[in-house]
Amino acid sequence: MTYGLPDPQMRADFYDGVTAKRAIAWVIDTALILGTAIVLIPFTAFTALFFFPVFLFVVGFIYRWSTLSGAGATWGMRMMGVELRDRDGHRLDSGTAFWHTVGYTVSIAVFPLQLVSVLMMLLSERNQGLTDHILGTAAINRML
Structure with missing residues (x-):
């Protein structure tokens, strides 16, 4: 149940274009994560080069968790005017x-889950991906 989220029938403006904005935000966030990981390599005495995919995964996890905590949006999502809200809004x-x-990390690691998640974003009333459905969260347009 999603008690505090805007009703998509009554307040469609909260959900208009959110899926496309999330896709663009994902590209921005991916570039930021990659750039951050590259900048951090010297601070690991260049050992991160030997396990760069794992290092990239860790940097991305920390980036997403820290930016979603409290602010409810990654920097890419903020640039696109989108934020995540819990089931209470x-x-x-x-x-x-x-x-x-x-x-998100599991769905990226298991490609069929990512496909399911994208399809759910395109077809569900609140544009929710798989993780959003499980947690009761939704991405909405940030209203000023």
């Missing part, structure tokens, strides 16, 4: 942000 707390990041 509040910004994500650290625990929910952690589990959302875990769900």
Whole structure:
């Protein structure tokens, strides 16, 4: 149940274009994560080069968890005017942000789950991906 989220029938403006904005935000976030990982390589005495995919995964996990906690949006999502809200309509707390990041990470690691998630975003009433459905979260347009 999603008690505090805007009703998509009554307040469609909260959900208009969110899926496309999330896709663009994902590209921005991926570039930021890659750039951050590259900048951090010297601080690992260049050992991160030997396990760069794992290092990239860790940097991405920390980035997503830390930016979703409290603010409810990654920097890419903020640039696109989108934020995640929990089932009560509040910004994500650290625990929910952690589990959302875990769900995202699993869906990225298991490609069929990512396909399911994208299809769910395109077809569901609130544009929710797989992790959003499980946690009761939704991405909405940030209203000023």
